[in-house]
Amino acid sequence: MRSWGNHVSNPGPSLESEEALVLLFAGARYGMINEDRFLKSMARLKGIPGIRLRLVGSDRPVRVPVPENVHVETIGAVDHRQLMEEYSAAHALLLLGPAERGRGWVPSKLEEYKATGRPILSFSAPGGHLEHLIEDTPGAYAASETDPASLDLALRNVRNDAIHQKSFRGERPARSWTEVGTEASVLVANTLTKW
Numbered sequence: 001m002r003s004w005g006n007h008v009s010n011p012g013p014s015l016e017s018e019e020a021l022v023l024l025f026a027g028a029r030y031g032m033i034n035e036d037r038f039l040k041s042m043a044r045l046k047g048i049p050g051i052r053l054r055l056v057g058s059d060r061p062v063r064v065p066v067p068e069n070v071h072v073e074t075i076g077a078v079d080h081r082q083l084m085e086e087y088s089a090a091h092a093l094l095l096l097g098p099a100e101r102g103r104g105w106v107p108s109k110l111e112e113y114k115a116t117g118r119p120i121l122s123f124s125a126p127g128g129h130l131e132h133l134i135e136d137t138p139g140a141y142a143a144s145e146t147d148p149a150s151l152d153l154a155l156r157n158v159r160n161d162a163i164h165q166k167s168f169r170g171e172r173p174a175r176s177w178t179e180v181g182t183e184a185s186v187l188v189a190n191t192l193t194k195w
Helices: 036-043 080-089 109-116 129-135 148-163 177-194
Strands: 021-026 051-056 070-075 092-096 120-123 140-143
Touching: 021 080, 021 148, 036 051, 036 070, 036 092, 036 120, 036 148, 051 080, 092 109, 092 148, 109 120, 109 129, 120 129, 120 148, 129 140, 140 148
Parallel strands: 021 051, 021 092, 051 070, 092 120, 120 140
Antiparallel strands: none
8 A cells, every 4th residue: 555644744743822724635626626615614703713725736726705814825736745745734634525526425535634644624514424434533523514613613623633733643544445445335335225
């Protein structure tokens, strides 16, 4: 198995209580997989310390208004070494899982994120497989775009983990791509039998 997290520093960068949290999304931003809902949800929250949202993998401009307490940086495609550096510089990682993708959708990026040991914040469909996988992953927190309170709580947990420089790498077992594929197949089969 290729270890995505081999070059990610352990523990993460320091974070003071009022310092901006560096939250990284890595990957292409297209269709529903984009930052729009996250930024719209952030605009509804009050009293949240600042966030530096780093969008790595596509330098497409942001299409929605950016809330006052969020600074967005877009970075085009990077090679593997640069991506590992980006992971090392981030306090936490962001997954964008739109409800329209369905309850059975799970992005492959989750396994890569887990290998870094960094805290994970996931936007996901309530009651979906991604939400359940996040709940079963140490240091990972799910939020729903329809529930600002869940985003507020998830951000507070992520920030607390980052302030304490928690690494969850040892609590997240490395898995082979065969294991991941088998798990995905079971999830798909279970979803299909419920229809």
